[in-house]
Amino acid sequence: MLKFGGAGTAEKGQEADKGREPEPRPVPDAERTSKFVALKPLDDPATRKPKAADATTALPRVQRTPDVTSSVPQVGPERTTQQPLPPKPPLDLLAxxxxTPPPPDTPVRTAIRRVKIxxxxxxxxxxxxxxxQAARPLPTPELQLTAEDSYTFQGTKGDLPWPADGQAALDVQGIGSxxxxxEQRPVPIASVAKVMTAYLVLRDHPLKSGAAGPKIPIDQAAQDQAKAGQESTVDVTKGDSLSQREALQSILIASANNIARLLARWDAGSEKAFVSKMNAAAKDLGMTNTTYTDPSGLNNTTVSTAVDQVKLAKAAMTEPAFREVAAMMSYDDYKGVNHSNWNQLVGKNDVVGIKTGTxxxxxxxxxxxxxxxxxxxTRTxxxxxxxxxxxxxxxxxxxxxxxxxxxxxRAAQGELKSATILKKGDVVGYADDGLGGRTPVVATKDVTAVGWAGLTVKLTFAADDLPHTAKAGTQVGSLTVGDGSGSAVKVPVALQQDLVEPGFTDKLTRLG
Incomplete structure (x- = not known):
């Protein structure tokens, strides 16, 4: 039977117990069937406070024996080795x-960012x-020709009196042919071969104008050949000597074969060695149809053509001593004997040489x-x-x-005439500084050409060492009219105005 008073007392006791933590209920031995063992502490034991088990929610604990060979499960996020991330843009780092989130990319922002970078x-x-560009070396100035590079004489070329037989060739030195x-085929040329002998001796032993030159001993062979009487010779005696100039007079005026051979032995040591030099010189001069077999030309195997002999004559006439000897009408040898020039044209009609051969x-x-x-x-x-x-x-x-x-x-002398191609002060070209600057160049005197009707002569520039700066009037080269040889017309050319160094803008914009 229940008592309401007791019930009321119980309710009051429950209300009094509110606010106090209930004391744990003893667990009977029958309920202690398992025990929970944590494989890995969830928290650091040193900092974790133990909490009383909630009897109302505790699950039955099952006693398990830990397996020491099983792997420990991963607790927490997986850790991996990674490469450093690339640096973020400045605006993203600032954000x-x-x-603050970075502003969104736009084409304008992208362009501005690129410009700033x-x-x-x-x-x-x-x-x-x-x-x-400013420190680079300046290019070397060059002369450029603006005048016409050729000139043709007006009129029709006259008929020349070419011989009906044999061969002939005719040139004007420094102008043309x-x-x-x-038919230009090799034929015997007799004593004309002595022109090459004289040319080689003067090339190997230069002789100044008017000089006698070294003494040449006369050997037994030269004396014996002089006594033979079957060829053109001059009388000499072994043990005597004659100068180099007299030896040249002997072969070019008296056409002495014995002295030609003497000169060969004196120059090269033997006639054979000298003949080799003769053929080498012919090759150098472009005498493609010429063969020498002796220094005198007496052998018929010494052959050449008219064209080849003109090439040789033009080269020989550049030697002062050769011109002086070839122009003599006669000479006296060292024994006092006078010898007339076999070329009887010398001394007449302005003829100045060179050599006969028969x-x-x-x-x-x-x-x-x-x-x-x-x-x-004066033309030759x-x-x-x-x-x-x-x-x-x-x-x-x-x-x-x-x-x-x-x-x-006589025909060639009558055909020659002169023409003025350019006047003094005419602009004939310019000095190019290599960077676009051009300074006019003018002729310092009238430019004339010598030729004949129908002839075309060439005009070429020959530059001096051009400076980067120079005053007006400075000679910077020459204008050549003709074939470019020593006898061609050469006129100095000069700057019409000051030659100045290229400016900074020209230096800056050059590409080459």
Whole structure:
């Protein structure tokens, strides 16, 4: 039977117990069937406070024996080795620091960012480029020709009196060639071969104008050959000597074969060695149809053409001593004997040389040179006629060669004329500084050319060492009219105005 008073007392007791933590209820031994063992503490034991088990929610604990061989499960996030992340853009880093999200990318923001990044680099490169361009060496100035590079004489070329037989060739030194006649095939040239002998001796032993030169001992061979009497010689005696100039007079005027051989032995040690030098010199001069087998030309195996002999004569006439000897009408040898020049044209009609050559097999041959003054300039006409036959009982092979040569000389002298191509002060070109600057260049005097009707002459520039700066009037080169040889017309050219160094802008913008 229940008592309401007791019930009330119980309710009051429960209310009094509110606020106090209930004391744990003893667990009977029958309920202690398992025990929970944590494989790994969830928290640090040193800092975790133990809590009383909630009897109302505790699960039955099952006693388990730990397996020491099983793997320990991963607790917490998986840890892996990673590469450092690339640095974020400055605006993104700023957004992280200020907790402000970066503004969204737009084409304008992208362009501005790129300009800010690249502008300093571009400016730096521009400065480096400007300094490098300014410090680069300047190109060497060059002369450029603006005048016409050729001039053709008006009119029709006249007919020259070429010989009917044999071969002939005719040139004007420094200007050009009149042409040639006959088949240019190698033929014997007799004593004309002594032109090469004299040319080689002077090349190997230069002789100043008017000088006698060294003494040449006369050997037994030269004396014996002088006594033979079967060829052209001069009388000499072993043990004597003659000067180099007299030896040249002996071969070019008296056509002495014995002295030609003596010179060969003196120059090269033997005639054979000298002949080798003769053929080498012929090759150097472009004498493609010439072969020498002896220094005198007496052998018929010494052959050449009129064109080749003109090439040699033009080279020999550049030697002062050769010109002086070839122009002599006669000479006295060291024994006092006078010898007349076999070239009887010398001394007449401005003929100044060069050499005759006659044998029965070679017939009449002549290499000649003559002068002609045209337009205030003296020109040298050089020609050759070979293998000229006798024209009758009184016309010998020598006279036939002399006659043929004389006709060609007179015709060439009549054909030559002068023409003014450019006036003094005419602009003929410019000095190019290599960076676009051009300074006019003018002729310092009238430019004239010598030639004949129908002839075309060339104009070429030859520059001096051009400076980067120079005053107006400074000579910077020459204008050559003709074939470019020593006898061609050469007129100095000068700057019309000051030559100045290229400016900074020109240096900066050059590409080459």
């Amino acid at each position: 992280e620091l200020t907790n 690249w502008t300093p680099l571009v400016l730096l490169l521009a400065v480096v480029f400007a300094v490098a 009149f042409g040639a006649s006959g 044998t029965t097999s070679a017939l009449g041959n002549l290499v000649f040179a003559a002068k002609k003054e045209v337009g205030g300039e 006409i050089v020609g050759a006629v070979v293998r000229q036959p006798a024209g009758g009982p009184e016309n010998t092979i020598l006279s036939a060669a002399l006659d043929a040569g004389d006709k060609l000389i």
